[in-house]
Amino acid sequence: MKIENGERLILLTNDDGLYARGLKTLLEVMEEFGKVVVISTIESRSGMSQALTVKMPIRVKLLEETEKRRVYACSGTPTDGVKIAMNQLLDRFPDWVVSGINHGANASVSVVYSGTMAAAIEGSLYGVDSVGFSLNDFSSEADFGPAKDIIRQVMSSLVKEKLPKGICLNVNIPSCKENEIKGIRVCRQAKGNWREEFDKRKDPMGKTYYWLTGVFRNHEPEAKDTDEWAIVNKYVSVVPVSADMTAHGYITDLKKRFHEE
Amino acid sequence: MKIENGERLILLTNDDGLYARGLKTLLEVMEEFGKVVVISTIESRSGMSQALTVKMPIRVKLLEETEKRRVYACSGTPTDGVKIAMNQLLDRFPDWVVSGINHGANASVSVVYSGTMAAAIEGSLYGVDSVGFSLNDFSSEADFGPAKDIIRQVMSSLVKEKLPKGICLNVNIPSCKENEIKGIRVCRQAKGNWREEFDKRKDPMGKTYYWLTGVFRNHEPEAKDTDEWAIVNKYVSVVPVSADMTAHGYITDLKKRFHEE
Numbered sequence: 001m002k003i004e005n006g007e008r009l010i011l012l013t014n015d016d017g018l019y020a021r022g023l024k025t026l027l028e029v030m031e032e033f034g035k036v037v038v039i040s041t042i043e044s045r046s047g048m049s050q051a052l053t054v055k056m057p058i059r060v061k062l063l064e065e066t067e068k069r070r071v072y073a074c075s076g077t078p079t080d081g082v083k084i085a086m087n088q089l090l091d092r093f094p095d096w097v098v099s100g101i102n103h104g105a106n107a108s109v110s111v112v113y114s115g116t117m118a119a120a121i122e123g124s125l126y127g128v129d130s131v132g133f134s135l136n137d138f139s140s141e142a143d144f145g146p147a148k149d150i151i152r153q154v155m156s157s158l159v160k161e162k163l164p165k166g167i168c169l170n171v172n173i174p175s176c177k178e179n180e181i182k183g184i185r186v187c188r189q190a191k192g193n194w195r196e197e198f199d200k201r202k203d204p205m206g207k208t209y210y211w212l213t214g215v216f217r218n219h220e221p222e223a224k225d226t227d228e229w230a231i232v233n234k235y236v237s238v239v240p241v242s243a244d245m246t247a248h249g250y251i252t253d254l255k256k257r258f259h260e261e
Numbered sequence: 262m263k264i265e266n267g268e269r270l271i272l273l274t275n276d277d278g279l280y281a282r283g284l285k286t287l288l289e290v291m292e293e294f295g296k297v298v299v300i301s302t303i304e305s306r307s308g309m310s311q312a313l314t315v316k317m318p319i320r321v322k323l324l325e326e327t328e329k330r331r332v333y334a335c336s337g338t339p340t341d342g343v344k345i346a347m348n349q350l351l352d353r354f355p356d357w358v359v360s361g362i363n364h365g366a367n368a369s370v371s372v373v374y375s376g377t378m379a380a381a382i383e384g385s386l387y388g389v390d391s392v393g394f395s396l397n398d399f400s401s402e403a404d405f406g407p408a409k410d411i412i413r414q415v416m417s418s419l420v421k422e423k424l425p426k427g428i429c430l431n432v433n434i435p436s437c438k439e440n441e442i443k444g445i446r447v448c449r450q451a452k453g454n455w456r457e458e459f460d461k462r463k464d465p466m467g468k469t470y471y472w473l474t475g476v477f478r479n480h481e482p483e484a485k486d487t488d489e490w491a492i493v494n495k496y497v498s499v500v501p502v503s504a505d506m507t508a509h510g511y512i513t514d515l516k517k518r519f520h521e522e
Contacts, residue, residue, distance in 0.1 A: 044316070046315050046316075047312060047313035047314075047315040048310075048312045049309075049310035049311035049312040049313070049340075049379070050310035050311070050373045050374050051308060051309050051310040051312040051338075051374070052308035052310070052374055052473055053308075053473060054307050054308040054473055055305070055307075057462070057470035057471060057472050058459075058470065058471040058472075058473065059468075059469075059470055059471075060469070060471070077312075079310075079374075080473070083455075083458050083459070083473075084458075084459060084471060086458075087457070087458050087459050088459055088461065088471065109386060109504050111504075111506050112311045112379075112382065112504050112506065113311050113312070113313055113340075118310070118373075121373065121506075125370060125454045125455075126454065157518050157519065161518065164508075164511060166452065167508045167511055184519045186512055186515045186516045186518075186519055188505075188507040188509065188512060189505055189506060189507045191427065191505070193386045193387070194344075194386075196348070197344050197345075197347075197348050198319075198344070198345060198348050198349055200349065201318070207320075208320075208321070209318035209319065209320055210318060210319045210320075210321070210345060210349065211318050211319075212313055212314060212315055212319065212341070212344075238515065238519065239507055240507065240508040240511040240512060240515050241506045241507065241508060242506060242507075242508040243370050243372075243373050243506070244449075244450055244452070244506075244508075245372050245373065245382075245450060245502045245503060245504070245505075245506060246449040246450045246500055246501065246502065246503075247425075247427075247428045247501040247502060247503040247505075248449065250425060250428050250501040251447055251449060251501060254447045254499065254501050255447045257418050257422065257447075258418065258445045258447055258499065
């Protein structure tokens with residue numbers, strides 16, 4: 001694979017692994033926009049958040065190289081994969097980092113647990129335009145078809161105008177037929193959390209173990225400017241996301257508490 | 262351990278493991294404020310971010326129970342540990358979740374990779390007042406002594422007045438003698454990122470592997486309202502942190518891009 005002058009270089013990853021149907025769909029659309037380097041794990045690595053592999057070395061294997069793409073398997077997390085591509089595998093920074101399409105939504109507070117979004121955030125920390133795509137359907141038969149045109153629309157907007165440095169996009173696509181999607185809504189992340197999170201079991205030796213499970217609760221189901229409201233109402237949600245987790249609105253009050261002012 | 266009426270219940274965790282000196286120091290101070298339940302891993306789990314254990318069951322073992330404390334070993338990530346304590350191990354939600362003292366700073370963008378801060382953020386998602394403490398010294402001989410009085414000051418402020426729901430504190434303590442600490446500064450998270458992040462090596466079979474490493478770069482070293490500036494200048498930084506990663510300031514412009522307004 002050779003990148004011609006002026007040709008777009010796209011880094012593609014996900015947290016569902018190299019054989020996920022969502023990755024395949026996103027690759028098909030990305031190849032309309034440029035040359036693609038894919039890096040992901042063989043197995044899925046869901047819920048990895050922005051985790052780094054600190055105590056183990058990382059392995060990378062080139063699986064496929066054609067005129068249009070290179071595909072790497074990486075033993076690390078989605079964030080490791082983006083970092084190692086940026087630092088070791090690519091001759092230059094890519095024009096875009098795209099992640100997904102995740103099997104399942106990454107709206108509301110799920111953004112902090114999501115490996116898909118962590119990869120996009122990591123891209124934005126390198127100053128590269130980055131987008132994470134998720135489909136609101138966990139099932140293995142999920143229909144990724146309607147997502148294609150949405151992805152084209154979002155990426156075409158980046159062709160026209162780059163994102164501000166340090167901001168990436170979190171795009172969640174509702175699970176419905178293409179003609180039922182009502183449009184794209186720019187949103188904020190809904191306030192919410194997860195509850196009833198464990199399934200307690202006994203192993204064959206009689207010892208207790210726990211499986212993570214849980215139910216999401218939207219704390220503001222009436223608020224129409226949130227990503228949760230959008231996808232429930234069959235809109236595509238687009239949330240601008242930044243790695244700045246400062247609660248800026250509380251700084252002034254917090255200063256009073258520590259007698260600064 | 263029995264919690265009397267009106268007595269404070271404190272959940273304590275970290276990502277450096279149960280035998281870390283930072284955890285021991287934080288436990289000593291917390292026992293001045295109430296009864297403490299400790300949950301952490303046997304080995305360290307640094308750089309785990311807000312990762313969840315999705316594909317493996319989680320094991321928990323009660324290691325110690327006295328009048329003053331209970332100590333659990335947990336096989337999961339720091340976030341798993343907080344969730345399982347909230348859902349399965351505690352009779353009621355704790356009054357505080359405290360995490361640390363981390364061996365090494367968690368200022369600037371490190372907040373998104375940090376298991377220490379992830380545990381505090383997780384606590385805040387349950388509506389519990391939560392604080393992550395870190396000392397700007399990675400060495401095993403780090404002096405945690407000066408941190409004690411800082412921790413007392415921060416937690417005493419929470420005794421007087423609770424935090425707003427969904428906001429936790431990221432406290433970074435400079436590495437210097439107690440009388441050199443200039444005070445507490447409420448800050449925002451500095452803009453920065455990590456670079457030159459891998460050490461490429463050959464294993465005894467001649468195959469390539471990579472170790473994560475890297476150098477932090479502060480993008481705004483002159484800005485005096487950041488956590489990086491504070492700890493470099495021997496102040497304790499206190500940043501209010503929220504799980505809301507929406508880049509609120511960019512929503513209006515992003516709406517224009519998608520022709521909403």
